[in-house]
Amino acid sequence: MRQPQSLTDCSLALHTDEYALTMAQSFWRHGQTGVACFEMTVRSLPPSRGYLVAAGLEQALAYLLSLRYGARDLEFLSQRGIYSAEFLSVLEGLRFTGDVDAIPEGTPIGAEVPLLRVTAPRIEATVVESSLLALMNHQTMIASKASRIVAAAEGREVWDFSLRRLQGPEAALGVARAAYIAGCAGTATVAAGARLGLPTTGTMAHHFVLAFGEDHEQDAFEQFLRDYPGRAVLLVDTYDTLRGVDRAIAASRATRVSLAGVRLDSGDIAVLARLTREKLDAAGFTSARITASGDLDEYSIDSLLAAGAPLDAFGVGTMLGTSADAPTMGGIYKLVAQARGAEMVPTMKVSSAKQTDPGLHQVFHTESHDVIALAEETLPGEPLMQPVVRGGAVCAELPSLAEIRERCRVRVAALPVEVRRIHEPQPWPVVRSARLEELRDRLLREGGHRTGVKVA
Amino acid sequence: MRQPQSLTDCSLALHTDEYALTMAQSFWRHGQTGVACFEMTVRSLPPSRGYLVAAGLEQALAYLLSLRYGARDLEFLSQRGIYSAEFLSVLEGLRFTGDVDAIPEGTPIGAEVPLLRVTAPRIEATVVESSLLALMNHQTMIASKASRIVAAAEGREVWDFSLRRLQGPEAALGVARAAYIAGCAGTATVAAGARLGLPTTGTMAHHFVLAFGEDHEQDAFEQFLRDYPGRAVLLVDTYDTLRGVDRAIAASRATRVSLAGVRLDSGDIAVLARLTREKLDAAGFTSARITASGDLDEYSIDSLLAAGAPLDAFGVGTMLGTSADAPTMGGIYKLVAQARGAEMVPTMKVSSAKQTDPGLHQVFHTESHDVIALAEETLPGEPLMQPVVRGGAVCAELPSLAEIRERCRVRVAALPVEVRRIHEPQPWPVVRSARLEELRDRLLREGGHRTGVKVA
Numbered sequence: 067m068r069q070p071q072s073l074t075d076c077s078l079a080l081h082t083d084e085y086a087l088t089m090a091q092s093f094w095r096h097g098q099t100g101v102a103c104f105e106m107t108v109r110s111l112p113p114s115r116g117y118l119v120a121a122g123l124e125q126a127l128a129y130l131l132s133l134r135y136g137a138r139d140l141e142f143l144s145q146r147g148i149y150s151a152e153f154l155s156v157l158e159g160l161r162f163t164g165d166v167d168a169i170p171e172g173t174p175i176g177a178e179v180p181l182l183r184v185t186a187p188r189i190e191a192t193v194v195e196s197s198l199l200a201l202m203n204h205q206t207m208i209a210s211k212a213s214r215i216v217a218a219a220e221g222r223e224v225w226d227f228s229l230r231r232l233q234g235p236e237a238a239l240g241v242a243r244a245a246y247i248a249g250c251a252g253t254a255t256v257a258a259g260a261r262l263g264l265p266t267t268g269t270m271a272h273h274f275v276l277a278f279g280e281d282h283e284q285d286a287f288e289q290f291l292r293d294y295p296g297r298a299v300l301l302v303d304t305y306d307t308l309r310g311v312d313r314a315i316a317a318s319r320a321t322r323v324s325l326a327g328v329r330l331d332s333g334d335i336a337v338l339a340r341l342t343r344e345k346l347d348a349a350g351f352t353s354a355r356i357t358a359s360g361d362l363d364e365y366s367i368d369s370l371l372a373a374g375a376p377l378d379a380f381g382v383g384t385m386l387g388t389s390a391d392a393p394t395m396g397g398i399y400k401l402v403a404q405a406r407g408a409e410m411v412p413t414m415k416v417s418s419a420k421q422t423d424p425g426l427h428q429v430f431h432t433e434s435h436d437v438i439a440l441a442e443e444t445l446p447g448e449p450l451m452q453p454v455v456r457g458g459a460v461c462a463e464l465p466s467l468a469e470i471r472e473r474c475r476v477r478v479a480a481l482p483v484e485v486r487r488i489h490e491p492q493p494w495p496v497v498r499s500a501r502l503e504e505l506r507d508r509l510l511r512e513g514g515h516r517t518g519v520k521v522a
Numbered sequence: 523m524r525q526p527q528s529l530t531d532c533s534l535a536l537h538t539d540e541y542a543l544t545m546a547q548s549f550w551r552h553g554q555t556g557v558a559c560f561e562m563t564v565r566s567l568p569p570s571r572g573y574l575v576a577a578g579l580e581q582a583l584a585y586l587l588s589l590r591y592g593a594r595d596l597e598f599l600s601q602r603g604i605y606s607a608e609f610l611s612v613l614e615g616l617r618f619t620g621d622v623d624a625i626p627e628g629t630p631i632g633a634e635v636p637l638l639r640v641t642a643p644r645i646e647a648t649v650v651e652s653s654l655l656a657l658m659n660h661q662t663m664i665a666s667k668a669s670r671i672v673a674a675a676e677g678r679e680v681w682d683f684s685l686r687r688l689q690g691p692e693a694a695l696g697v698a699r700a701a702y703i704a705g706c707a708g709t710a711t712v713a714a715g716a717r718l719g720l721p722t723t724g725t726m727a728h729h730f731v732l733a734f735g736e737d738h739e740q741d742a743f744e745q746f747l748r749d750y751p752g753r754a755v756l757l758v759d760t761y762d763t764l765r766g767v768d769r770a771i772a773a774s775r776a777t778r779v780s781l782a783g784v785r786l787d788s789g790d791i792a793v794l795a796r797l798t799r800e801k802l803d804a805a806g807f808t809s810a811r812i813t814a815s816g817d818l819d820e821y822s823i824d825s826l827l828a829a830g831a832p833l834d835a836f837g838v839g840t841m842l843g844t845s846a847d848a849p850t851m852g853g854i855y856k857l858v859a860q861a862r863g864a865e866m867v868p869t870m871k872v873s874s875a876k877q878t879d880p881g882l883h884q885v886f887h888t889e890s891h892d893v894i895a896l897a898e899e900t901l902p903g904e905p906l907m908q909p910v911v912r913g914g915a916v917c918a919e920l921p922s923l924a925e926i927r928e929r930c931r932v933r934v935a936a937l938p939v940e941v942r943r944i945h946e947p948q949p950w951p952v953v954r955s956a957r958l959e960e961l962r963d964r965l966l967r968e969g970g971h972r973t974g975v976k977v978a
Contacts, residue, residue, distance in 0.1 A: 074692060076532045080713035081691035083683070084724030087712065092749045098733055129691075142716035148750065188733065195727075196711075199686035200694070227539070230655035231850050235537035235585075236530060236692035238656070255652075256543065257536035260598035268540030271651075272871045273857035277554055277644065279867075293548045294604065304871060384850045393849035394687050394840045401729035411735075415728045415760060 068464050070127035073239040073261065079135045080142070082196045087143070090189045091153045100405040101164075102188040103426055104195070105180040106202055107400070112210075112392030116491030117174040117481060119213050119474055120181050121244045122205030124171065124464060126198050127455060130162040130184075133194065162190050166455035169429065170465065172247050172474035173450060174213075174481055176436055176496035180427045180451065181206070181397070188404070195399045204237070205244040207395035208387070212248035213478055215382055218364035218488050220371060223379040225267050226253035227359060228387020241387045247470050249478075254381070262467065269299040269329045269357065269381070276304060283310060287317035291325070299327040299357060302342070307333055311342050315349045327355035327378070335360070336375040343376040357381055363390070364488050402426060414509050423502065424509050427451065433480070439499035524920050526583035529695040529717065535591045536598070538652045543599070546645045547609045556861040557620075558644040559882055560651070561636040562658055563856070568666075568848030572947030573630040573937060575669050575930055576637050577700045578661030580627065580920060582654050583911060586618040586640075589650065618646050622911035625885065626921065628703050628930035629906060630669075630937055632892055632952035636883045636907065637662070637853070644860070651855045660693070661700040663851035664843070668704035669934055671838055674820035674944050676827060679835040681723050682709035683815060684843020697843045703926050705934075710837070718923065725755040725785045725813065725837070732760060739766060743773035747781070755783040755813060758798075763789055767798050771805045783811035783834070791816070792831040799832040813837055819846070820944050858882060870965050879958065880965050883907065889936070895955035 093099060108118060135143075135157040143149050143157070164186020169175060181202060184191050216224050226245040229238040242258035252258075252265030259266035270290055278286040283305060290298045300317070302310030311328060318325040328346075330338050335358050346354045358370065359381035367380055384390060400422040403410045412425035423438065430437040430447035439445050454462050465473070484492040498506070549555060564574060591599075591613040599605050599613070620642020625631060637658060640647050672680050682701045685694040698714035708714075708721030715722035726746055734742040739761060746754045756773070758766030767784060774781040784802075786794050791814050802810045814826065815837035823836055840846060856878040859866045868881035879894065886893040886903035895901050910918050921929070940948040954962070 073690075074532055076530055076692070078691050078713075080716050081685065081694055082712050083685055083710040084712050084715075084722050085710065085726055086724075088724050088750060089726055089730045092730070092745055093733070095749060096745060102729070102733070104729070139716065143712075146715070146722075148753070192729070196685045197691040200688050200691040203687055204690045229537065229539055229652045230855075231659055231852070232656050233689040233693035233844075234529075234660045234696045235534050235653040235656040236532070237689035238537055240690045254539040254541065256538050256540050256599075257534075259540075259602070260536050260595065266540045266602075268542075268544050270541055270545060273558070273560070273648070274545045274548070276857050276869045276871065277549070277558070277860065279862070279869075289548055289552060293551060294544060297604070384852070388689075388849050390849055393844050393846055396687070396840070399686075401732050404733065406735070413732045413735075415732065 067460050069460060070124045070131065070464060072128035072132060073125055073243070074236065077134065077136055077139065078129055078197045079133060079139045082193060086193045086195055088148065090192045091149055093188050093192065094153055094156055099187050099189055101185060101410070102191045102401060102405070103183060103185045103403040103410065104191050104399050105402045105427060106182045106199065106397050107178055107180050108206070108395060108397045109177060110396070111177045111493050112395070114391060114491065115210055116485035116487070117176060117210070117494040118206055119209035119248055119478070120169045120173045120175055120206055121171050121209035121247050122202040122240070123168050123182065123454070125205070125240070126182065126201045127166065127460065129197055129201060130166065130194055130455070131458065131460070133160070133162055135160060156189070160190065160193070161458060162186065162194070163458040164190055164455070165453070165457070167451045167453050169450045170452060170470070170473065172470040172477070174474070174478050174494065176494040178423070178496055179429050179436060179438060183426065183451065199397055199399050201240070203395040203397040204240045206397065207389045208241050208244035209248040209474070211389035211392070212245040212250055212386055213474070214364040214488060215367065215386055216249035217486060218367040218371070219380055222377060223251035224249070225251055225379065225381045226255065226386055227381040227383035229255045231384040232387050243467070245386060246467060247474050249471065249475060251379070270301045272301060272304045275301065284313040284317050287314050288321050291317055291321045291323040295323045297326050298323070299329050300325065301331060302328045303330060303332050307338050308341055308345070311345045315345065315351060318351065325351055325354045327357055329357040329359060329381070331360045336370050336373040339370070339375040339377050355379060359383070361385065368488050412505060412509065414506070421510070423498070424505055425502070427502070435495035435497055437497055437499055438502060440501050440505065443499055443501055445499060523916050525916060526580045526587065526920060528584035528588060529581055529699070530692065533590065533592055533595065534585055534653045535589060535595045538649060542649045542651055544604065546648045547605055549644050549648065550609055550612055555643050555645055557641060557866070558647045558857060558861070559639065559641045559859040559866065560647050560855050561858045561883060562638045562655065562853050563634055563636050564662070564851060564853045565633060566852070567633045567949050568851070570847060570947065571666055572941035572943070573632060573666070573950040574662055575665035575704055575934070576625045576629045576631055576662055577627050577665035577703050578658040578696070579624050579638065579910070581661070581696070582638065582657045583622065583916065585653055585657060586622065586650055586911070587914065587916070589616070589618055591616060612645070616646065616649070617914060618650070619643065619914040620646055620911070621909065621913070623907045623909050625906045626908060626929065628926040628933070630930070630934050630950065632950040634879070634952055635885050635892060635894060639882065639907065655853055655855050657696070659851040659853040660696050662853065663845045664697050664700035665704040665930070667845035667848070668701040668706055668842055669930070670820040670944060671823065671842055672705035673942060674823040674827070675836055678833060679707035680705070681707055681835065681837045682711065682842055683837040683839035685711045687840040688843050699923070701842060702923060703930055705927065705931060707835070726757045728757060728760045731757065740769040740773050743770050744777050747773055747777045747779040751779045753782050755785050756781065757785045757787060759786060759788050763794050764797055764801070767801045771801065771807060774807070781807055781810045783813055785813040785815060785837070787816045792826050792829040795826070795831040795833050811835060815839070817841065824944050868961060868965065870962070877966070879954070880961055881958065883958070891951035891953055893953055893955055894958060896957050896961065899955055899957055901955060
């Protein structure tokens with residue numbers, strides 16, 4: 067069984083909100099260590115999103131299964147003065163021993179659906195909340211944005227160029243992975259190639275051309291062509307873009323090295339792309355590709371292609387890597403049930419506007435909508451939540467990145483066009499089963515208190 | 523001399539865009555290894571920002587000075603099939619040997635100002651671009667946002683609660699550090715306490731209360747008060763907020779443990795805060811504090827305080843940690859000069875709308891504006907760019923986080939009120955010196971080519 071892969075070699079044990087540890091200590095001290103069940107859901111779709119693409123599960127599992135409090139972590143906690151030596155030794159021995167059920171990565175989903183469920187001794191389920199959410203929120207946010215950009219590119223390659231604009235360099239691996247799941251061709255981030263085997267790419271920067279000084283743009287191009295025969299993509303807008311194209315053609319002829327392509331990074335890309343294509347074709351460089359970059363997103367790519375810009379590939383940085391129009395994913399991790407003796411009792415938070423669905427859930431996918439149901443229900447459609455971890459060990463074959471990407475491609479393509487469209491998409495419909503509605507209503511009437519209803 | 527502190531134990535050597543390595547190899551192969559000079563600048567202020575707060579320099583320096591290509595990195599690069607064994611051995615031995623000048627962290631700045639300059643052998647200066655930018659862009663973005671939130675809170679504590687909504691868990695350390703620089707009281711992220719010594723805090727989650735089942739909210743409060751005497755902040759909105767306040771009071775009385783405070787996380791916070799304060803005061807709990815949380819930002823905090831909400835502290839998550847209204851910082855890293863023999867020749871990119879300032883720069887700060895000048899100029903005002911690394915070693919005492927935070931406090935307070943205000947702030951004015959304008963104009967006329975003007 068393949069083990070889930072982390073994107074970091076560093077410990078994330080203390081990457082938690084402090085309350086998780088103080089609550090865990092209180093639970094432990096008072097013997098409140100029975101099984102609790104938490105589900106992660108995204109309450110509402112961000113603006114301009116008809117669906118989300120579930121992503122990040124493999125890293126969430128890697129985090130859970132590798133969680134260890136090391137000597138330095140415990141030393142720091144000890145100095146905080148609020149944790150007892152006994153509790154710290156509990157943390158020292160803590161391993162995730164619980165179960166995880168989840169919707170497979172690459173699945174398009176709507177709001178309020180459980181992406182993931184953790185069923186574990188309460189202390190374990192408590193301490194993992196913050197990093198689990200950060201890992202899932204991040205990749206789901208990026209995959210959801212990237213899916214739109216890939217759709218706008220209509221089959222042309224989209225490459226992740228975002229590293230320099232992220233929340234620190236470490237975020238680049240999650241971005242590259244999620245973007246690839248959603249259909250991007252790959253990334254410029256070398257570490258994502260090294261760690262995840264993703265395709266990587268690179269063109270050249272303006273400073274490469276400037277390094278050659280006055281009137282030596284063609285020298286720069288010739289050197290790069292000779293150094294990277296068959297793969298050099300020349301950046302032509304350092305001085306004058308169309309003169310740059312002429313020089314790229316001349317450099318290819320002078321070196322007898324074929325020109326893989328050129329990159330346009332500024333100016334009126336639609337006009338420049340057309341004129342560049344004409345120049346390349348007139349020179350017989352019909353296989354040379356044109357890549358566009360520079361603050362692109364799904365809207366500008368859509369406009370460029372609608373204007374007939376003959377572009378072959380897009381390098382998308384900021385807008386992809388930060389999901390700039392919807393830069394947060396509001397995934398929450400809520401207690402849905404807890405053990406009372408031998409039974410699991412559903413629970414919910416009833417406070418205004420932040421109500422949660424009580425009980426353990428299954429999601430049934432149909433062609434027109436998804437249904438959130440109680441876990442023990444059997445309804446028409448395909449059940450999306452699958453067991454992935456049992457007793458702290460992976461219990462199902464983890465899909466490869468290629469399989470996740472293909473799943474995403476097929477399932478996004480099957481969504482109604484109004485859900486998939488770039489402009490003002492309709493939200494993918496999600497409804498609740500009659501039994502779930504009934505349980506919700508009853509608990510709301512009773513103030514969110516225990517019902518004794520056995521739900522699993 | 524204190525060495526700069528990294529926020530990660532993991533290598534960032536491959537956290538680079540691929541073109542940096544392919545360009546570096548080309549430079550190396552052709553002996554283009556002379557000194558090059560790059561400056562990082564932010565081209566324009568994001569919407570709703572009157573100024574930026576420079577942050578991230580210490581981690582940028584730690585990255586530069588610890589950069590090493592390890593065996594695994596080189597093995598991966600070797601498998602790429604585009605790097606020669608000779609170049610990989612160059613990378614293996616590569617150490618940053620150059621100079622860094624920078625504006626000190628915590629300094630409020632305007633657009634187009636150089637935050638940082640790297641002067642180094644061209645290969646070194648080339649390979650560090652992506653991660654250097656990611657580190658600086660991230661913390662500068664967060665400090666700039668946090669500064670506004672802190673201003674809105676008018677002296678009340680602002681705490682970073684953002685971990686779960688970030689671009690992966692690792693981003694939390696940079697957020698916490700930058701937020702603290704900008705005046706936040708601390709963070710909920712435990713790792714930021716462990717690594718940076720930042721104050722950490724935590725209250726409780728709804729699931730702590732739910733763990734006690736029906737009608738046992740007061741039991742939950744009593745247990746938490748007993749477990750954390752003097753520091754327990756009770757979350758009162760799991761069921762009914764005002765009933766929760768009554769129960770918090772009752773729990774404090776029953777346990778004879780003083781109530782540090784309560785947290786309001788939903789509902790009409792302005793109204794609830796007033797009613798909560800009345801209840802607390804009526805019960806004699808005048809020192810119990812009220813913390814608000816739940817999708818807060820500078821605008822909602824400003825509104826709450828304008829409405830007279832008696833709040834003592836704010837837990838700010840998503841909007842702080844992602845700078846959600848301006849979630850990207852467009853810092854760029856541009857070649858400004860390069861060695862030709864014994865002289866440094868200024869250079870600039872002239873392509874439309876993305877022109878850069880040629881030459882090495884100093885920034886002179888005055889009470890009413892900043893002036894970007896050539897490095898050899900002496901103008902009225904305080905020069906902001908300072909030498910921090912010479913020959914690959916730290917050459918100036920690095921300020922402590924407390925000193926950086928104090929610098930930020932004093933200098934932000936000295937900005938004109940129209941630059942500091944929350945709503946529609948005026949941009950902090952930045953102008954160019956006459957000599958810089960002259961050089962820019964000349965290079966633009968000459969198409970960005972070398973001039974032979976000696977600038978340093």
